[in-house]
Amino acid sequence: MMMKGEMWSNLGSTMAAIMFMYAMFRQYLPPQLQDYIFRYSKKLSNFMYxxxxxxxxxxxxxxxxxxxxxxxxxxxxxxxxxxxxxxxxxxxxxxxxxxxxxxxxxxxxxxxxxxxxxxxxxxxxxxxTQQFSFYPSxxxxxxxxxxxxxxxxxxxxxxxxxxxxxxxxxxxADNRQRKLYSNNPGQSWSGYRSTKWSHVVFEHPATFDTLGMDAKKKEEIKKDLIKFSKGKEYYAKIGKAWKRGYLLYGPPGTGKSTMIAAMANFLNYDIYDLELTTVKNNIELRRLLIETSNKSIIVIEDIDCSLDLTGQREKQKKKDENEEEMDPISKKAKEEEKKDSEVTLSGLLNFIDGLWSACGGERIIVFTTNHVEKLDPALIRRGRMDKHIEMSYCRLEAFKVLAKNYLDIDWHPLFGEISRLLEETDMTPADVAENLMLKSDDDEEDETCLKNLIEALKDAKEEARKKAEEEARLKAEKEEKGKEQAETEEKEKEQSVREDVKEDAIAAKEVKENGVIH
Ligand SMILES: Nc1ncnc2c1ncn2[C@@H]1O[C@H](COP(=O)(O)OP(=O)(O)OP(=O)(O)O)[C@@H](O)[C@H]1O
Ligand SMILES: [Mg+2]
Incomplete structure (x- = not known):
């Protein structure tokens, strides 16, 4: 008996033969018959497959x-x-x-x-392909x-x-592993799918609960983030790109990077850590930013140090003036070199405002800096950086969070003294945290840590006092020196006026006596 598979394959080859014959003799058949055959052959093939x-x-x-x-x-x-x-x-x-x-x-x-x-x-x-490779093509x-x-x-x-x-x-969403991307300069651009970003799994433990800062400020930031992440329709309605800029500023060790990790954990977003100093030019910057995915935070740390973004315009003006004096060939070469080797403030701003806005949404961009006063106002105006968050020195509220994190205590009799000292001294949460690190599992250790912190705060206060005194002394010295210098200059001026008057008098006398003019 014929097997089922064999029967189908025989039927298939018969059909193929019929189709071949039909294609050969079609031109000799009348049009109605052609139509008829076409319809029925389709029905037959539909029936068979x-x-x-x-x-x-x-x-x-x-x-x-x-x-x-x-x-x-x-x-x-x-x-x-x-x-x-x-x-x-x-x-x-x-x-x-x-x-x-x-x-x-x-x-x-x-x-x-x-x-x-x-x-x-x-x-x-x-x-x-002829080439042998261990990697998938x-x-x-x-x-x-x-x-x-x-x-x-x-x-x-x-x-x-x-x-x-x-x-x-x-x-x-269940299996999602968040990723921390970095732009690595070593990778080549070959292949249309190659990317300049490399990634590792992002497993930072920071959360808003463990972040030491003013509770009201923390709630406000959380609300802002939730509003943003749920704002797809809202952004579409008001005609704005679905992106939000944050500027985190404050002294080193106040938790700017920790805050970014907490944000990513809170929203379940990836992080793109963009190292601007390794980006060759604006074109590369654009490509990097276009390659970022939705639901991500793009971070540019220490924006004031990453590039000479601040005051770029004034410097540019000065440079242009110098270039006026150059011969045309060197000027052109200089321009080319500049184009190749610069990520400019305007390149970055254009991207934040323009292209990126057009290529899809749900992206947060975070800039951090230790010197907010140095930044170009164009970079941090509202609309580009929608929210400015100051990360400041540790005060009681932040300290309570750190004490809970590190020592697992909500209250201790020493909190009063610590609170007073924190108000009088500027100590970063990083320094406070360092003092709260347990050295052993001993129960007594909590108190030892707090006492150590009090000592450290007292030392810091004393140091700050000495520093302030030294600064005041130097200022007074400078003022005194300035005063002395001004007096000397005044005396010298008076002396020279007196000498001039004297000379004029002698000259007048000579004219009177001899009728001689020098
Ligand atoms: N507000 C904070 N809450 C909890 N921990 C903090 C806080 N600030 C600092 N820390 C601790 O101090 C360490 C350093 O903080 P972080 O790197 O976030 O500071 P930063 O402001 O980014 O400093 P830099 O300006 O030098 O980059 C963190 O690992 C964290 O453990
Ligand atoms: Mg940092």
Whole structure:
């Protein structure tokens, strides 16, 4: 007896032969007969293969962005694959604690939803290349194929695919590992998919609960962040790009970087740590910023040190004046060099305002600085930096949070003295925290730590007093010196006037006596 598979393959080759004959003799048939044959051959092929295939490529669009649908399907299928597929690929996610399995290329699995059966297959096309490489080729094309019966077309395109995308996204949110990206100068630009960002898993423990600062200010920032993250419709309604700028300023060790980590943990965003000093020029800056993803915080630390952004315009003016005197060839060379090697304030501002606004939203940009007064006002005006947050020295409220974090205490009789000293002395939360670090598990240690802190505060207060005294002394000395100098200059001036008068008198006398003019 003929096997079922053999029968289908024979039928297939017969059909192919008929189609070939039809193509050859079609021109000799009358048009009505052509139509008739076309309609019936379609019906026959539909009857023999009533399935529809949909392909989901990994990369789509001109910029070859990774397709969201592909990722969602990958996540959706991961659960089903581990149950049904025979060959699986494994990946580690979430704090390196759990494994996610997905079906290997060439595998096919069946899924059933509301009584409708579909088939998913993972495929890849590898271009034939002469070169041998240990790494996967960047031109490899990966895709999923969904197969379903044509009678289920409406259900699949309407209900099922929406269900897959929704589920896939929910699984992704569950498995999501936040990332800390940095721009690394060493990487080459070859290949259309290459990126200048490299990343590690972001696992900073800071939260708003452990951040020592004024409670009211903290609540205000949290509210602002929530409003922003839920503001998609609002931003669309007012016609503004969905982005928000924060400027964090304050002395070193007051928690600016810690605040950024707390923000990322609070919103579940990735962090892009942009090191401007390694960015070659504005073009590279633009590319880096375009490559950042949604739901991310872009951080530029120590903006005043990263670049000569401050006062760039005045300096530029001076430079231009000098260049006026140069010969045309050196001037041109200088201009080229400048273009290649500069990230300018205007480049950065243009990007924040223009291009980036146009290329999608949900991004927060954070600048930090220790010297807010040095920044160009253009950089920090509202609209660019929407919120200015001062991170200040440690006072009682911040101290209470640190005491809870480090010593797990809410109150202690020494808090009163510490509070008074904190008001009188400027000590950063980083320095306070250093004194609260337990050296052993001893119960007595809490008090020892607090006493150490009191000593440190007293020392700092004494040092500040001495410094202030020294500054006052130097100021007085300077003033005294200035006064003395002014007096000497005054005396010298008087002396010279007197001598002039004397000389004039002698000259007048000579004229009178001899009638001689010198
Ligand atoms: N407000 C704070 N709350 C809790 N911990 C803090 C705070 N400020 C500083 N610290 C502690 O001090 C350390 C240094 O703080 P951080 O790096 O955030 O300071 P910074 O303001 O970014 O300093 P810099 O200006 O030097 O970059 C942190 O690891 C953290 O443990
Ligand atoms: Mg910092």
């Amino acid at each position: 009533p399935y529809i295939h949909v392909t989901f490529d990994e990369f789509t669009g001109e910029r070859m962005k990774r397709s969201e649908a592909f990722s969602a399907i990958q996540n959706y299928l991961s659960g089903k694959s581990s149950a049904f597929a025979k060959r699986l690929k494994a990946d580690v996610v979430k704090d390196s604690q759990s494994l996610v399995l997905s079906m290997d290329y060439g595998e096919e699995i069946t899924d059933e939803f509301e009584g409708v059966k579909v088939w998913w297959a993972a495929r890849r096309n590898t271009p034939k 960047s031109d490899e094309k990966r895709y999923y194929v969904l197969k379903f019966h044509k009678r289920d077309r409406e259900f699949i395109t309407g209900t099922y695919l929406i269900h897959v995308l929704k589920q896939g996204k929910a699984i992704a």
